[in-house]
Amino acid sequence: MNSAECSCKLDAFSVEASRLPDHARDVAAAFSRDGLVRIKNILPLEVAEALCCRVQSELEQRRCDGDPVFFGDVYGYEDSGHRWDLKLQLSNEVKVALVSILGRLQKVLETLRPSWQLTEMAAMCTFPSDPGQPVHADTSHVYDQQVVTIFVALHDIVSARGPTKMYPKSHLDGELHLGMKEVDEDSAVLCTMNMGDCVVMDSRLLHCGTANTSDLHRFLFYTSWMQPARRSRGSTNSILPQYEERFSLRAWQEWTSPRFGDPGQRTWDAQPSLHRRPGHIQKSSWEEVGLQLLMQPAAAAQKASMRNHRAGAGIALAGLGLLVYNLAGPRLFVAPQPEMLGIPRHGSEARGEAVIMCAAKPGGRPVDVTQEAMPASTIKVKTGKGELTVDQQFDKKERTTRWLKTLKGKFVYRGPKPADPDQFIKVNIAVPLAPKQASNTKIMNQVIEELRRVSGVHPVATYFTANNAELGYRVGDKSGAKVNIRGHLMNDFLQRLNTIVLPRVRDFEGLDPTSFNRKANYWMHLPSQEPFNELDELLDSREVVHGFNIRILNNCFTQPDALKLMKEFGFPFGDPKPKRVRVPKDPYAKFKNKGKGKKKR
CATH class of the missing domain: 2.60.120.620 (q2cbj1_9rhob like domain)
Known part of the structure; x- marks a missing residue:
């Protein structure tokens, strides 16, 4: 050619x-x-x-x-x-x-x-x-x-x-x-x-x-x-x-x-x-x-002249504020925009002009209306110890920040701090099994090999910590397997989970944005081994079809911060799942049918 x-x-x-x-x-x-x-x-x-x-x-x-x-x-x-x-x-x-x-x-x-x-x-x-x-x-x-x-x-x-x-x-x-x-x-x-x-x-x-x-x-x-x-x-x-x-x-x-x-x-x-x-x-x-x-040389000369102009404008604004206070008493004073005094905006001021701050409620926290609105499902999150709203989560973060500032070089507890940048810490992958399945050596070997191929780390077996005669297990019996991954292995797994595994899930409509727990960690469940292309080679020797419980841990203090972190990483979130409507039981139901039917002799 x-x-x-x-x-x-x-x-x-x-x-x-x-x-x-x-x-x-x-x-x-x-x-x-x-x-x-x-x-x-x-x-x-x-x-x-x-x-x-x-x-x-x-x-x-x-x-x-x-x-x-x-x-x-x-x-x-x-x-x-x-x-x-x-x-x-x-x-x-x-x-x-x-x-x-x-x-x-x-x-x-x-x-x-x-x-x-x-x-x-x-x-x-x-x-x-x-x-x-x-x-x-x-x-x-x-x-x-x-x-x-x-x-x-x-x-x-x-x-x-x-x-x-x-x-x-x-x-x-x-x-x-x-x-x-x-x-x-x-x-x-x-x-x-x-x-x-x-x-x-x-x-x-x-x-x-x-x-x-x-x-x-x-x-x-x-x-x-x-x-x-x-x-x-x-x-x-x-x-x-x-x-x-x-x-x-x-x-x-x-x-x-x-x-x-x-x-x-x-x-x-x-x-x-x-x-x-x-x-x-x-x-x-x-x-x-x-x-x-x-235009670096021209910008340097312009900055020098702007510094002098701003200094004079700041003195004028201070004098105007004192004059208003003396004439009318304490009042709400709104500073005029720089354009009103002939000061052009540039640099961080020009970009900050697009940020509009307004009060969500009288005396409440200011809200940035330019940011993407959070889903309604995250406004109130139900946890095991009561309900925590978004405001309560941010208040807890501020209290922790103020307490850490009072230490001043003293002993600081180990763990994430509010000032730390948001990042993922580790990923936990667990496979729960029924007691009869976990006692089968072939099934346990299959689960361990699948977790090893998915994560790149050799998993460990998990054991029951309580007795249950109805389900048929005792303390010390095997309950499945789990693995924890960190560092570059965690980043590699999250990349594959986001780009390969989740698109292969059958009838996938996006992750649920309400699956964050109280500590802002995310939980998800994959129903089978089908989405993992690493496990296609083990299809013929598969003993049982099982699911994966995946927990993504981060150092975020609030659920909106964790949701923002996962969205920036690229995780696809869909609409929140509707909550189950629990119908309360009638406490007098057992007495309503009493006396009906065949009478006792």
């Missing part, structure tokens, strides 16, 4: 960057199916040109210095001198490019998975007389997880300039990766792009760099993203050491802002949703961040 036919095929995988916000789910579905998608005009031409000059100057400097830290390994081109994998620093040109790319692709990536971590940030530089690469995949289809790589063209890439050849849908074919069959050249796609276009590729997709037969170089800026707390076994790790496992997709507005400096001064967590409140993140749009980066 010639290069013209390969280039025409790429149009079937193309989409305009302006359509991404409204068609993010469709683009993500096409990417999962084909393994690649081309996005046109994702980078402005002036930004691409500035980044291309930056890459060219930095490449010349690094080649003169000869420091191997700034260069990665290129498959098939070890020490050839024609192809260089340059690891880039987080300069202003790179920040502006990332702002434009991530501002448009964030919804697409989060549709695939809820959390991503930057694992690669570099530039692929190809020079004339480059012979080309053999067909390969960056990560293994058998052992590795999904890694998404974004290639951005910094200039026009024609067929003679060595574009990348990709094989759609090869990321799902295990026989190709194991060498059991040959690749189909008729399905190949040649990724020719204009300046500012990009190709999003699954790292498990088979591809190769073609020969550069022109007299010009070829520069590609690329970043790779993978799940947090995971390491790829392939070659996809072209990133400087100071940036490894520091940048997450959800916090990209922070580490691409002009205020961000040396990452060694502060560790940026790989999962901000689990360790930082979203309200504390400065939420500015990606267009504003790009303008801040391009």
Whole structure:
């Protein structure tokens, strides 16, 4: 197949960057199916040109210095001198490019998975007389997880300039990766792009760099993203050491802002949703961040003049307040808006303008009306020791906070504190069995093996702690098995539970938002082993069909905080289940039928 036919095929995988916000789910579905998608005009031409000059100057400097830290390994081109994998620093040109790319692709990536971590940030530089690469995949289809790589063209890439050849849908074919069959050249796609276009590729997709037969170089800026707390076994790790496992997709507005400096001064967590409140993140749009980066000198001069203007306006406001108090006595004084005094809003004040605070009731707690309203089922939660409303939960959190502040360095009890960022602590998976089933060795071995495959940790057996002659068990008899998982195993299980297991549950209509207990931990029940694809191999040897009781523990103090944490992680919540209406028993029912029927002799 010639290069013209390969280039025409790429149009079937193309989409305009302006359509991404409204068609993010469709683009993500096409990417999962084909393994690649081309996005046109994702980078402005002036930004691409500035980044291309930056890459060219930095490449010349690094080649003169000869420091191997700034260069990665290129498959098939070890020490050839024609192809260089340059690891880039987080300069202003790179920040502006990332702002434009991530501002448009964030919804697409989060549709695939809820959390991503930057694992690669570099530039692929190809020079004339480059012979080309053999067909390969960056990560293994058998052992590795999904890694998404974004290639951005910094200039026009024609067929003679060595574009990348990709094989759609090869990321799902295990026989190709194991060498059991040959690749189909008729399905190949040649990724020719204009300046500012990009190709999003699954790292498990088979591809190769073609020969550069022109007299010009070829520069590609690329970043790779993978799940947090995971390491790829392939070659996809072209990133400087100071940036490894520091940048997450959800916090990209922070580490691409002009205020961000040396990452060694502060560790940026790989999962901000689990360790930082979203309200504390400065939420500015990606267009504003790009303008801040391009207009830093002018902004510094404007801030200096604004400081003096605000100081004079503050003195005027204080004098006006004293005058009103002396003339009319103590009254409710509403400060005028800054625009009334000729002070323009910008920075955090402009973003705070959208937050409207109102009182829920006279003398009550102010409510942020811009936030999503909580479901009516969480307003009053029934627990074993009475009812706790949302206000009572927040009051308990405030009392604990005030008590901890009075300690002042004294002994502090072990456990979560209100000031801690909301995060998951551990996940408990239990399989309860009937006494006769638990006494069967084959069934217990089956349950233990299934829990081990689901969690990655060897489970332990559980035992009854009381006697019950009616159900037929005694103290010390086995009642099932359980397992506790923490850390990266917990994060991996929650990701699979959210993206794979729950969609496979039959007649699934979303999680129940009322299943939080008094300590804000979430409980759920899966009716069978069918949703877990890890247990499909044990289908023939299965002795009994059982359910799973899953408990997700966190350090949240209130149920709304826990619900917000799980929604940000990506758990699908549906409508609350209707409460059971219990009909009270008639205490005189046994006396109403007395005397009726056959009389005693």
